[in-house]
Amino acid sequence: MKRRAFLAGTAALASCRVADYRSEVRQRGVAFDGFRSTVGEDEFRALAAIGTTHVAFAVSGFMRDVADPNVSRTVGRRRGAGGGVGGRGSSDDRLITLTAMARDAGLEVAFVPTIGGFRGLSRNDIRMRTETDWSEWFRQYEQFVSDVAEMAMTSGAAGLTIGMELRGTVAREQQWRAVAEAARNRFGGWLTYAANWDDYQSVQWWDAVDYVGVQAYFELGAPPVGSTGNERQRFLRDQWRPIRDRMEGVSHAFDRPVLFTEIGYPSRVGGTERPWDWREDGEPDDSLQADAYTAAFQTFWNQPWFAGMYWWKWYASERLHARDWSHDYTPQNKQAQRVLADWYGGPREGLADRK
DSSP: OHHHHHHHHHHHHHHTTGGGGGGSOOEEEEEEEOTTSOOOHHHHHHHHHTTOOEEEEEEEEEOSSTTOOOOEEOOOEEETTTTEEESSSOOHHHHHHHHHHHHHTTOEEEEEEEEEOOSSOOGGGOOOSSHHHHHHHHHHHHHHHHHHHHHHHHHTOSEEEEEESOGGGTTOHHHHHHHHHHHHTTOOSEEEEEEETTTGGGOOOGGGSSEEEEEOOOOOOOOOTTOOHHHHHHHHHHHHHHHHHHHHHHHHHHTOOEEEEEEOOOSBTTTTTSTTOTTOOOOBOHHHHHHHHHHHHHHHTTOTTEEEEEEEEEEOHHHHTTSOOTTSSOOTTSHHHHHHHHHHTSOOSSTTOOO
16 A cells, blocks of 8 residues: 555656756766776765766666567676676666665766667667567566666656657557556656657657667767867867757657667767767767767757756776776767766756756
């Protein structure tokens, strides 16, 4: 009886929250990678010191094939006194521990259920062969998200992404509305869905969640060779402008703020051309990465319909020191970290706080 009353209370809270979001402070987020690492509280205190307010933790799910309706929870193998993880996933107690550390440092936490495990394909390619398989996939996926929602509630997380980059599924509107409702019945924080940069406009159920979530790896092209930092930033802002206008239209159509559930650039030559393609390589160029950070902030940060962003990605120190990340997406120990600190370290009065 107590549990039913608790869940009814959280559902009622969720139903009245949406109108309040426009007065909230923007989310100054990073996607935190603590896998295969020992993580201490100092990691999160360091993030708070540069103005970060939110961290996102991936919660792993697994499918053997993009047409297999079975969805399982992958649980990592913990190692070491610090609770580092091995394997492909992260255990529930590990995530709860990381959440407690982050909250103790003054950060809010978002959980991101993330399906993986495919052979040469991606989660965007998930497509069942029959209606029976679709029904079974959504049944299992809804249970996966519901389990994560309960963990998010008990651990004190602030938000939950109910799905990420599942292009082949989003046209099934009623089934996704059921997933969102199931999550609301178990979790009292905010909800979003992380749509791919090239299909967020096709989602017709944004009103079922609290934010229009976008994986913002838009192809912006390459600034002219030999251009200065200011010229590169101007070029990138010009590329962003029509994208920003379309995004504003979606925000107004569904009366939901836009949240960049991920945004990032590899620190290499060509990093703004296809920022979604982590497999490409090139000469290191962390000045281009910093200019891309600056242009994104300049374009979106003062928009009243914009709710914040999560930069991909931030590594635990143990892993950061284990190899060369000069081509990678992380801003750590690069010029982009200074840009991040500048914009995240500003005043926090409200959504229109940065001029």
